[in-house]
Amino acid sequence: MAAAPPLAELVLNSLLLGGIYALTSLGFSIVFRVVGILNLAHGDLVMVSGLFAYLVFTSDLMPFTIRLLFVILLIPLFAAFGLAFERVLIRPLLRKPPNEALLSSVLVTLGFSLVLQDVWANSFGTLQKSITSESLGLPIITVAGLTVASSRLLALLFIVIASILLFVFVRKSYVGKAMRAISQDREAAMFLGVNLPNTSMITFGLGTSLAAVGGILLVIIQSVAPFSGLPLTVKALAVIVLGGTGSMIGPLIGGIALGSAETLSAFFIDPYWSPGIAVIILVAVLLLRPTGLVRR
Amino acid sequence: MKASSKRAVTTIAAAGISIALLVVGLVGGYYAAIATTSPKIVEKTVELPTQTIKIGMTISKSGPFAPLDSDYDKFNKAWQDWINGQNMVIANKRVKFEVTSLDDSSDAAKAVQLYTRLATQDKVDILVSPYSAFFGLQLIPIAEQNQVPLIMAEASTATMWTAGNKWIMTSMVPYWEKGLNGWSATYFDMLEKNNWPKTIAFVGWDIPWAGDDHKSSVALAQKMGLQVIYDVLLQPNFANPDFTAQITALKGLNPDIVYLSMFGPFSAQFIKQANDQGFRPKEWHSIEFGAAFLPTLGSLANGVTSEIFWTPNFSFYQTDIFKQLLNQAGMDWRVWQWVELRMIIFQMIVQAVQDSAIRNPADSFSKASINDALHKLQMMTISGPLIVQSPGYGTVGLVPIQIQNGNIVTIWPTNLADATYVHP
Numbered sequence: 001m002a003a004a005p006p007l008a009e010l011v012l013n014s015l016l017l018g019g020i021y022a023l024t025s026l027g028f029s030i031v032f033r034v035v036g037i038l039n040l041a042h043g044d045l046v047m048v049s050g051l052f053a054y055l056v057f058t059s060d061l062m063p064f065t066i067r068l069l070f071v072i073l074l075i076p077l078f079a080a081f082g083l084a085f086e087r088v089l090i091r092p093l094l095r096k097p098p099n100e101a102l103l104s105s106v107l108v109t110l111g112f113s114l115v116l117q118d119v120w121a122n123s124f125g126t127l128q129k130s131i132t133s134e135s136l137g138l139p140i141i142t143v144a145g146l147t148v149a150s151s152r153l154l155a156l157l158f159i160v161i162a163s164i165l166l167f168v169f170v171r172k173s174y175v176g177k178a179m180r181a182i183s184q185d186r187e188a189a190m191f192l193g194v195n196l197p198n199t200s201m202i203t204f205g206l207g208t209s210l211a212a213v214g215g216i217l218l219v220i221i222q223s224v225a226p227f228s229g230l231p232l233t234v235k236a237l238a239v240i241v242l243g244g245t246g247s248m249i250g251p252l253i254g255g256i257a258l259g260s261a262e263t264l265s266a267f268f269i270d271p272y273w274s275p276g277i278a279v280i281i282l283v284a285v286l287l288l289r290p291t292g293l294v295r296r
Numbered sequence: 297m298k299a300s301s302k303r304a305v306t307t308i309a310a311a312g313i314s315i316a317l318l319v320v321g322l323v324g325g326y327y328a329a330i331a332t333t334s335p336k337i338v339e340k341t342v343e344l345p346t347q348t349i350k351i352g353m354t355i356s357k358s359g360p361f362a363p364l365d366s367d368y369d370k371f372n373k374a375w376q377d378w379i380n381g382q383n384m385v386i387a388n389k390r391v392k393f394e395v396t397s398l399d400d401s402s403d404a405a406k407a408v409q410l411y412t413r414l415a416t417q418d419k420v421d422i423l424v425s426p427y428s429a430f431f432g433l434q435l436i437p438i439a440e441q442n443q444v445p446l447i448m449a450e451a452s453t454a455t456m457w458t459a460g461n462k463w464i465m466t467s468m469v470p471y472w473e474k475g476l477n478g479w480s481a482t483y484f485d486m487l488e489k490n491n492w493p494k495t496i497a498f499v500g501w502d503i504p505w506a507g508d509d510h511k512s513s514v515a516l517a518q519k520m521g522l523q524v525i526y527d528v529l530l531q532p533n534f535a536n537p538d539f540t541a542q543i544t545a546l547k548g549l550n551p552d553i554v555y556l557s558m559f560g561p562f563s564a565q566f567i568k569q570a571n572d573q574g575f576r577p578k579e580w581h582s583i584e585f586g587a588a589f590l591p592t593l594g595s596l597a598n599g600v601t602s603e604i605f606w607t608p609n610f611s612f613y614q615t616d617i618f619k620q621l622l623n624q625a626g627m628d629w630r631v632w633q634w635v636e637l638r639m640i641i642f643q644m645i646v647q648a649v650q651d652s653a654i655r656n657p658a659d660s661f662s663k664a665s666i667n668d669a670l671h672k673l674q675m676m677t678i679s680g681p682l683i684v685q686s687p688g689y690g691t692v693g694l695v696p697i698q699i700q701n702g703n704i705v706t707i708w709p710t711n712l713a714d715a716t717y718v719h720p
Contacts, residue, residue: 009547017538140571147573147575223561232535266542267544274530274541275531
């Protein structure tokens with residue numbers, strides 16, 4: 001079938017795919033660990049961020065640097081939206097016992113997901129939105145025989161920087177430490193004076209801002225569409241199950257493992273069975289390491 | 297006054313009076329005629345009973361198929377308004393058409409529920425399938441059990457027509473065939489005449505429609521002597537699929553043509569990703585270019601070839617009306633690529649109702665009679681002549697197009713082409 005496999009290129013693209021999986025899962029994961037709910041609208045927030053980035057990038061009214069600035073501004077805007085979302089829709093649920101809160105959150109966020117889809121479809125149409133590297137003036141580059149779009153390299157760099165910043169924030173800042181404390185033992189954290197409602201709200205804002213980053217990258221690398229959010233959430237769920245919910249780097253490892261498994265099995269084994277192979281890996285990991293690849 | 301002058305005056309007066317009488321007579325007669333005939337016309341209009349032909353269908357207004365057909369609703373409305381404005385009289389009845397379209401949310405199980413409702417509760421006279429053969433296949437039992445004609449719109453696959461089904465039909469050629477009728481038969485015919493490519497690679501989705509096209513085109517490529525150097529069918533993935541593995545393999549093989557048999561938006565995704573990985577074959581061929589294909593790719597779409605059943609330079613039957621309806625619906629045929637099949641279906645329905653009245657005057661509007669007429673259709677459509685064959689499929693085929701400077705141009709056959717095929 002194929003000639004000698006250009007392994008380096010394959011690995012680079014696997015990393016990039018895994019990186020996108022990781023980034024979109026990271027926000028989903030921290031909200032689950034700290035707030036204790038499943039935000040099923042997370043994938044839709046990724047999509048909506050991608051839509052806004054698309055609208056700004058394709059606007060002819062402003063010079064490119066201003067457009068880029070507006071796109072970056074989406075990240076704090078989404079964080080602010082996340083704070084408000086938690087305060088209005090999630091906070092009331094957190095007064096319930098944890099199991100009920102989890103179940104209620106599934107219903108509330110699923111409902112919000114459907115609302116986002118319908119509002120988008122009716123306001124901006126059902127067609128996919130996507131931006132090519134060329135339209136952003138980002139060239140395809142070849143280094144040491146390795147060809148890759150600079151947009152993809154930038155995305156990879158962005159993912160690495162975002163992950164490092166998040167890691168430092170969680171390790172060094174007071175809020176980050178509070179988040180870790182809550183995720184490890186909610187009641188003990190409360191006894192030690194951690195402000196649970198505020199930390200939950202900030203975590204939700206952080207998770208939503210990570211969704212915004214994912215959306216901006218997704219519209220450049222792939223595409224966004226009104227009804228693609230939920231499948232992305234399901235993928236994020238698979239990634240955190242694979243990586244493990246016990247630590248911050250779990251989703252990063254899970255995302256890269258899933259992305260690499262899909263790409264490499266499609267190349268070396270059979271592309272038809274690649275999705276099935278990814279599921280087999282997921283099940284195997286769960287059987288051998290029920291807490292995921294990364295332990296607490 | 298002289299006698300001669302008097303005679304002249306008398307003659308002129310007589311002529312004037314005659315003319316005046318004639319004018320009075322004519323005007324009076326005209327108004328009398330209006331006064332007597334108009335009430336009769338009105339009376340006749342009122343007297344004609346109305347026969348409503350109910351057409352039922354689902355459209356994927358949400359879910360993954362929404363980018364491909366959600367706006368068909370607007371076209372249905374535009375057609376319904378137009379046809380009912382024609383005041384059609386068939387078999388001494390004023391015939392009205394009523395189109396009901398429900399949202400199946402791109403969910404085959406929901407589509408089955410809704411078609412059952414349309415057939416049993418709403419009691420529609422004719423069903424029209426939603427997008428994709430996968431859905432269409434599951435609706436056949438509803439049509440057969442309830443004996444309601446079901447016209448397959450963008451849905452056709454070999455197994456539909458071999459099971460002896462009596463209530464289904466389509467306008468399209470049997471495009472799964474590996475010969476003259478194959479989906480890309482005219483494209484490969486064009487390639488053979490131009491004789492430039494040596495190698496071809498195939499990547500497709502394993503779903504009925506795309507799989508049929510894929511297999512028939514592999515056979516056609518081999519038949520014309522092309523070397524097939526890559527051939528994979530993938531499982532469909534509607535959630536941002538990644539094609540890294542296939543593109544990496546293709547880069548190593550460097551085929552002249554890459555033939556993509558998957559939904560247009562995902563073909564666009566493939567081409568975009570290949571470009572990002574630095575792979576550009578001499579030609580991309582995508583079996584679909586609608587939805588977000590052009591906006592996704594921008595200038596990358598230039599040179600891509602594809603197929604379609606109709607382009608604006610066709611001038612067979614009701615082309616102007618079709619263009620007018622598209623305008624009214626606010627639809628761009630380049631985005632809603634298969635909307636021409638919807639127009640053909642409506643043309644089929646009108647023709648079948650008319651034929652039914654001629655063939656079976658006693659029972660013109662029954663489902664059985666309309667079904668019989670649909671199976672015997674021989675008519676002209678916006679895409680050319682249609683003769684429904686005995687298994688139920690039709691004769692409307694596709695023509696190759698190419699995207700040139702952002703425009704879609706017809707490149708083959710020569711009698712329909714409006715541009716020259718650009719190739720290496």
